[in-house]
Amino acid sequence: MTRTTANSMRDDYLARLDEAMRGLPHGVAADIRGGIAEELEGLDPAATTERIVRLGDPEAIAKEAHQAQSADGVTPASAVPVPRIAATSTRGFAIAAALTLSFGGFVVPIVGWFVGAVLVSLSSLWKTGEKVVAIVVPFVLCALSGILVSAMGFSSWTSTGDSSSGDTGSGGALEGVNPLVPAWYDLIWYGAMILGVVLIPLSGLWLLWRLRGRAGR
Secondary structure, eight states, X not given: OHHHHHHHHHHHHHHHHHHHTTTSOHHHHHHHHHHHHHHHTTOOHHHHHHHHHHHOOHHHHHHHHHHHHHHHSSOOGGGSOOOOOOGGGSHHHHHHHHHHHHXXXXXXXXXXXXXXXXXXXXXXXXXXXXXXXXXXHHHHHHHHHHHHHHHHHHHHHHHHHHHHHHTGGGTSOOXXXXXXXXXXXXXXXXXXXXXXXXHHHHHHXXXXXXXXXXXXX
16 A cells, blocks of 8 residues: 555656656656656655655756756756755665664764764654664663663662771671672673663664665665
8 A cells, every 4th residue: 555655646746747848859858757757766655755845846847957958959868957866865875874873883982873873863764753763762771771870889889888887896898798799780780781782783773674665875
C-alpha cells in the first residue's frame, strides 16, 4: 500500500509536468521528465512528498525551460534547469554522518562524537524524532549513569570513612574487606562505561538501518 501511494504521487506529478511541457521540443521535455522520474523512483510516500516540494511546481519547471530555449534558440539537455539536490540530502552524507556518530568518538574522543551529532542533525533523510533518539538518548543515559555512580561512590566513601574512624582502636582497618575485589559501585561504574561504549555505536548503526529505502544519492 505504501509503495502504491508513492507511485501514485509520482505518476500524478509527472502527468502535471507533461501537461506543463507541451510547448517544449520533444527531446527537451523527455530529458527533463526522465531526470525527474529518476529522482522520484523508489521513494516512500514521505520522501516522495519532500522531493516533490523540493522540485517545485511543474509549471515553474516548464517556464524555466521555455526561457532557456528562448534565450538560446535550442535548449540542449545540459542547459535544462534540473533542480539540484543539497549535499545534506544525499545518502553518502547520511552514511558518513551515521558512521561518524558511531565511531568518531573512538578516533577523536568526545569531539568525534559531537561532529557526528552535528552531521546527523544536518541530514534531511532522518526524521527529527529519529535524530533525537540517536543523539540525545545515549548521551542522557550516560550522563545519568555517571551522576548516579558518583553519588553512590560518594555515599559509600563517606560510610567507609565513618566506619574506619570508629574502628581506630582495632588498627583503623576494616576487617573482611579485600581491596582486590571491586565494590558494588565499581561494578555499576564499569557497567555505565560499557553502556556508553555500546549505546553510542549502536545509535549510529540504528540510523543506518532506518536509512533503508529512503531518498538520496
